[in-house]
Amino acid sequence: MTTPPPGQYPPGQPYGVPLGPGGQGYPQPVYGQPVFQPVMLPQMQPVQAPPPPPEEKPPGSGAEAVRRLLITAAIVGLVIMIVGVVIMVNNPDEYAASERSTLKRVAQDGLAPSVGPGGVGQPLTQAVATAPPPVPNIPAAPAMQPSTPKRLVIPKIGVNAPIKSVGLDRSGAIQTPPISNSNLVGWYRGGPTAGEAGPAVMLGHKDTTTRSAVFSRLHELAYGDKIEVYRLDGTVAIFTVGGIEQADKQTFPTNRVYGHADNAELRLITCGGTYNHTTGHYVDNVIVYATMTGTRLAKRKS
Missing domain, CATH: 1.20.5 (Single alpha-helices involved in coiled-coils or other helix-helix interfaces)
Structure with missing residues (x-):
């Protein structure tokens, strides 16, 4: 015999087919519901109990409820x-509202015609896909032989960080440096080294869950600013910023960042724009474009 769920049927009642539309209510007992009638003697009239007095409602009860x-x-x-x-x-x-220095402004056609110069007080833009990488109005220095980058120095925004080589993750995207080290830059080892002909790509975090990170002020760079990359061979590649843009990650300018370049160039990438708490990521990327305009030997430690 099936046992009904506790509390669904009154105790002592047989478990049968529920009554009512949609199976609502309780099942009837197998032998019907017994009804008891009082026995009335012929010479006696049943005494009727007086009707209960009407329930008195306190004055103003309706207004009180409202x-x-x-x-x-x-x-x-x-x-x-x-x-x-x-x-x-x-x-x-x-x-x-976003700070003016990190505000992404687009033209009426949706994107700007070229990458802007950037800088504090200037809103960042995203350029059309066909726009070329911006270059400074300074002659490019001759490219050097490949050499592993070891340290990135950007005096204007106080960056002095070691560089770690990174590859691709399972999805085919460039890996980022460990979030546990806030002062670490990742260099994509699948591309050129800094100072070698072509675009060397480096990435850094904007912030961590507890503090700002190495590229938290990257959006402050502007046309003409200097970037230094210390290399394993003892040379320093000096880059000059040609421009900076803030691009939606859904329309990342892949060709402009990773495309062919005859000169030694540098791309610095971090996150920017609005932080999406649902996905746990920023919606944009801030990208700095720079060209190598000089070289020197690193000072030897005494």
Whole structure:
């Protein structure tokens, strides 16, 4: 015999087919519901109990209920407003306007005709896909032989960081440096070395879960700024910034970043734009384009 779920049927009732539309209600006992009638003697009349007095409602009970409902609604609304303010304070990147220096501006046709010069006070732009990499108005230095990059120095934004080589992950994207080391730059070893002909690509984090990281101020660079890469062979490749852009990750300018280049060039990439708390990633990339305009020997440590 099947045992009904506890609490669904009253105790002592047989378990049968539920009554009512959609199986609602309780099953009837197998032998019907017994009804007991009082025995009436012929010479006696049943004594009827007086009807209960009508229930008295306290004066103003309807108005009181409405008042309580309004008070409850006001409290709920206040709680919702407080929660919203707390969320906005804790997530400023999603609800506050971006800083002007990292604001991405697009032209009426959707994208700018070329990569902008960048710099504090200048909104960053994303260029059309066919725009060439920006170059400074300085002659490029002759390319050097390959040599592993060891340290990146950018005096303007206080960067002095070791470089670690990185490859590709399982999805085919370039790996990023370990998030546990906030002052570490990754160089893509599948491309040229810094100072060698072609675009050398380096990546760094904008921030970690607890602090800012090596490229947190990358968006402050502008046309003409200097970048130094210390190489394993004892030389220093000196690059001059030609421009900077902020590009949507969904329309990343692959050809402009990784495409062929006759001169020794450098690309620095980090995250930018709005932080998406759902995905845990920023929606844009900040990209710095630079060309090698000089070289020197690294100073020997005494």
